[in-house]
Amino acid sequence: MNLPAESPAEFAVTIAPPTSYEHREAFREVAETVHIALLRLGFDSVLSDDLGLPGRRHIVFGSNTLSWWNLEVPADAVLFNLEQISADSQWVTAELLSLFRRHTVWDYSLRNIAALRELGVPDVQHVPIGYVPELERIPAAAERDIDVLLIGSLNERRMAPIEELRRLGLDAQAHFGVYGPARDALYARAKIVLNTHFYDAKIFEIVRVSYLLANGVFVVSEHCADTEEADRYAGAVVFTDYTDIVPTCLDYLADAERRTARAEAGRTLMRGRPATDFLAPAVAGLPVVRS
Template sequence: MAPPKRAGRGVTSRKRALYAALLLAALLLCAWRLRARPRGGAALRRYFARRNATVGDVLNSIEDLRLLDNSPIFSYVVQALSATLTELGVRHSVHPDMPPDTAATYILLTTHEAHVKLPGSYIAYNLEQLTTDKEWQGFVFDRYGAAVMVWDFSPANIALLAARGVRALHVPLGYAPTIARPLPEVAAKDVDVLFIGTLNARRMQVLGGLSAGPGARAYATLFSDHTRGDDLLLAYARSKLAVNIHYFGSGQLLEVHRVLPLLVHRVWVVSERSTDAWLDESLAGIVDFADREGIAAAVAAALARPDFGAEVEARLERFKARCAYRDYVRRAMERRYVVPDGGGPAPLPAAAGAAAAAGAAAGAAAAAA
């Protein structure tokens, strides 16, 4: 006599077949998603443009996001951006160089430099002044147009880029704790007026007249082109006040990447006004702005203040509260992604308001002059 059939054997077989089918479907779905994952800059642009993604969506979806730390001038910005992205939950890594066959997406601060070979996928973060008398070669704008995204610190630059067919996102520089470096100990701040940068006739004319303004006196000065390393930190430690003078005569923007470390290291800053109203107004009450002819008087007035030391500290606190880099990057991440060569300017941050629009218009007019 045949043994009786087990009632549950057929049910178990059907369950196994169902589980196997579900597993196969899941594997096929994963394979399809991996195949559909965008590869290369052009694919990333199409992928995110179709999905109406935010900038944060883009950053968080990039599997291998890297920051290239290849410039001593911008290294502190890379470190600040890295710390900020980490705080905002964006996975990334920092690298001093870039393999020639890399499949990673890089955030580059040196896209404009001809010797920098570009990866297949990159985000261009521009900190250069595009609106001045300097003539930029066409390849610079071609590189920006081919990026996954373009970030820029200045609304005036953004207006000029838009006129060249490149849409950029406003990501200003601001306060980040990583900017501060330990300073060497000095007996006293023995430098009244510090100037850091390359000297030309325009700058020398202003610096030479510092002691001739109303209320001025003979100052202990330090004019240096040592813009990095231990020499720079020693200059910060020794100096009470720094002047910022534009190199070019028209279309000049605020040299933010030079000014911010001065503020963080408790150096009073007097700066020539720029053509970007947003940049200047964002630092109102933190930096003293003057026309070129008024810089000497502004320096004399600042150094004569009996509350000089207390005001330096107060300005640093204002800077931290009003210009936090984390807030700037977070707001940028909330914006909608735009393809750089899609035509037309990206909208400016709401916080910029009319001042940003005025600054952008002024920058574009200066560039066209």
């Protein structure tokens, strides 16, 4: 690719430290996707835990946690927001909004972007979650022996369908704080991975689901507030009302062929959304910082 003359050429895709904070791994797959896409576009990129690499434009994941550790980011850093922006979110603090106003912000969700602009954060670029082939890496399990699997922060709302499925005699599992190969091994064993909201009426959790779709994992998801985004993935994900989660799971557990067909549709959909298509215009639009 011929790079625009004014484009920054060296990047550090950075997951905010400290490395002792295990939940930073929730950003890993998207950070890897951005890093690999930058390399494919011809940029010099490193995947890093260091916020102070000289001579590189940092693209920072986990900026919502920076204040916990009293960490500063470089003045030219790009902040890639993966949190849902809403009035009841624990992440939407005056401190975070002030940080966003001082930096270029990338966000995967148009709904988030509209909310941020209402909160006085004007410089937000839409960068959807895309695909790179390197993230097709969940190995097929010899047997899918978990009926329904949920991985994420747990509360009563998320646990209720899992507990009902257990009462019906199914192997329904919920896990929190599991990342990397250990989490992927669970995904590989699941007939259904369940995506439900922590609170009511939230945006589609494509940050989590995109990785599942790219790896041919079958997903049942609760309906979401951003119907346009849900429509985009309707052929790949089974969407249902919260009150219908259990019967929907039972329906698809009884039909392996339908699960397989939908999972393959998800993989095909993600392959048609290369991350390079989204990163190229975002990088081209970055303000040039001259030394």
